[in-house]
Amino acid sequence: AQSVTQLGSHVSVSEGALVLLRCNYSSSVPPYLFWYVQYPNQGLQLLLKYTTGATLVKGINGFEAEFKKSETSFHLTKPSAHMSDAAEYFCAVRDQTGANNLFFGTGTRLTVIP
Amino acid sequence: DAGVIQSPRHEVTEMGQEVTLRCKPISGHDYLFWYRQTMMRGLELLIYFNNNVPIDDSGMPEDRFSAKMPNASFSTLKIQPSEPRDSAVYFCASSLFGGSSGANVLTFGAGSRLTVL
Numbered sequence: 001a002q003s004v005t006q007l008g009s010h011v012s013v014s015e016g017a018l019v020l021l022r023c024n025y026s027s028s029v030p031p032y033l034f035w036y037v038q039y040p041n042q043g044l045q046l047l048l049k050y051t052t053g054a055t056l057v058k059g060i061n062g063f064e065a066e067f068k069k070s071e072t073s074f075h076l077t078k079p080s081a082h083m084s085d086a087a088e089y090f091c092a093v094r095d096q097t098g099a100n101n102l103f104f105g106t107g108t109r110l111t112v113i114p
Numbered sequence: 115d116a117g118v119i120q121s122p123r124h125e126v127t128e129m130g131q132e133v134t135l136r137c138k139p140i141s142g143h144d145y146l147f148w149y150r151q152t153m154m155r156g157l158e159l160l161i162y163f164n165n166n167v168p169i170d171d172s173g174m175p176e177d178r179f180s181a182k183m184p185n186a187s188f189s190t191l192k193i194q195p196s197e198p199r200d201s202a203v204y205f206c207a208s209s210l211f212g213g214s215s216g217a218n219v220l221t222f223g224a225g226s227r228l229t230v231l
Contacts, residue, residue, distance in 0.1 A: 034219075043118070043205055043222030044157075090157065100145045100164065100211050100218045106156045 002027045002093045004074075006105035014113045019063075019078040021108045023091030026072065032094035033074040034102060035065055039087045047089070050074065061085070086112045118223035120206050126229045132194040135226045138187055139208030147220065148181055148191050149205040157205075163189065164211075196230045203227050 007022040025031050032051050036044040048059025055067040061084075065076045076089060088107045095101040119138040127133055139146050147162040161171040166183045174181070178197070183189040193200055207220040 036222075041224075043207075043224045044220075045222070046219050049219065094218065100209060101147070101159060101162060101170070102218075102220060104157045 002031060002095060002103050004033075004091045004093050004103060004105040006089075006091050006108050008108055009106065010109050010111065012111040012113060013081045015083055016080050019076070019081045019085065019110065021076040021089050021091075021110065023065075023074045023076065023105060024072050025074060025091075025093050027093060027096070029096050032096070033065075033067060034092040034094070035059065035063070035074075035076050036090045036092060036104075037087050038090065038107075044090060047076070081110075081112045083112050083114060086110055118206055118208050118221055120204075120223035120226050122226055123224065124227045124229075126231065127196055128231050129197055130195045131230075132192065133196045133200075133228060133230075135191040135204050135206075135228070137189045137191070137206030137223060139189070139206070140221055141187065143208035143210050143221075144186075145209045145211060145218065146183060146189050147205075147207040147209075148189070149207065150202045151205060151225070152202045160191070160204075193228075196228075198230045201228055201230050 003026045005024045034049045035047040037047050038044045048057045050057045050067045058064045063078045088109045090107045091105040092102040121136045148160040150158045160173045161181045163183045181191045203225045205225045207222045209218040209220045
């Protein structure tokens with residue numbers, strides 16, 4: 001079965017600093033991986049996704065993630081944090097049993113310190 | 115497209131009352147999902163539909179919960195009777211199947227915040 005583990009339920013960075021949110025996956029088949037962001041009192045929005053091909057995936061708002069098979073990781077990064085990046089971030093892996101579901105991690109709350 | 119539309123956005127009710135949450139998916143999407151989000155358990159999948167047919171309801175907590183999708187543009191999640199532990203944010207999401215070489219992208223609604231007193 002597929003699953004994802006997000007390391008760190010809370011991450012704080014200073015404005016302008018590097019953002020690194022960690023996600024490790026477990027899958028017996030090549031995974032499809034996603035990062036979603038949730039702003040306060042809103043639903044989840046897709047940041048980026050990895051299916052096949054280039055392992056470095058660029059998303060919206062300057063975020064990117066790199067798929068590393070050897071490390072079973074799909075960490076999310078942004079070179080310079082902005083106050084507007086404060087939100088909760090969820091890593092997810094697609095259910096590849098033939099269904100269309102996603103398995104979500106427990107989320108990482110990002111705080112940006114001015 | 116207006117996106118996935120959920121109603122009500124906020125619901126406060128008393129224990130024992132029936133609660134009905136509604137969802138209108140994106141037109142043309144063939145999958146619909148109901149999730150529940152709480153501080154303790156995070157984001158949990160309750161049930162999902164494909165072409166209006168329930169595929170997996172193993173996440174539905176108990177018989178008090180039921181979900182229907184009478185047509186491609188409408189779904190309901192009902193809790194009867196409601197209990198305080200049902201207090202949570204309930205999200206509806208829809209997607210178009212990505213196929214064997216594609217990747218489905220779920221589009222979420224803004225959520226319905228339920229408080230059961």
